[in-house]
Amino acid sequence: MNRPREGLTDAAWQQFERDGFLRLGQVATDDQLLALQTRMDDIMMGRADVDYDQMMMQLDRVDGPDSGPGPQSKGFKGATLSYRKIQDLEYDDVFLDYMQHPLFRELCARVYGEQADIACFRAMFMNKPAGEGTHLVWHQDRWTHLDRDPLITVWTALDPATLDNGCVQIVPGSHAALVNPEHGSGFLTSEQTVDLLKVHDPVPLELAAGEVVLLHNWLLHSSDVNRTAGARRAFSVCYMDAQTVAHNGHNYPVVFGEGALALGS
Secondary structure (H helix, E strand, C coil): CCCCCCCCHHHHHHHHHHHHHHEEEECCCCCHHHHHHHHHHHHCCCCCCCCCHHHHHEEECEEEEECCCCCCCEECCCCCCEEEEEHHHHHHHHHHHCCHHHHHHHHHHHHHCCCEEEEEEEEEECCCCCCCCCCEEEECCCCEECCCCEEEEEEEECEEECCCCCCCEEECCCHHHCCCCCCCEEEHHHHHHHHHHHHHHEEEEEEEECCEEEHHHHHEEEECCCCCCCCCCEEEEEEEECCCEEEECCCCEEEECCCCCCCCC
């Protein structure tokens, strides 16, 4: 059984600060990883005891193989393994238990401060269904409706992530500055993408099932479609300072600190 990693060295933090990403190895035990994989499939197939009306769900192909993704909206869209994105997983006990791992608390304390309460901006399942998947254009993760930028995301591969099945591709060190700060979600224009790829060769983040990578949210990244017969599932959690204010009035749940979400609540 793989044991959860405990603590990071100063050298590891220096690497993260330089590159904008850091491989953490497998954090969940093998049994926990299996539970996450099984739970995700149960949610997609409608077998889970969850409040689907409060869960944002998006199909990868809304009208067949030649169509695009469906709307990102609350509610169940049918029993299928072809969802592209499912959010609000912080309200599911299996995923919340993993999100509240002590190592992730340590990461947040290092980035936001020992005394800071930590909220979840989003706890999100990302999927490249077999033979499908949506191309994700180059972008940096940031959102202009917040009064400050969330800084870190913890990304866990639930299946092996490879070039063939649409693994995340990154530009190491690109987190130092925003490229297109005017865009509400940090997406690059087509011209900026062309300029980027003229001078940088993207690095594929190929990962084993269960492997975790810490990402700075400003790290430029993209992903391709899935050209294989198996799915590429992942669980992505963006942690932020709980003092962050959203201009749209949305309140984000605390996962570490005073008033944190509790299992079984």
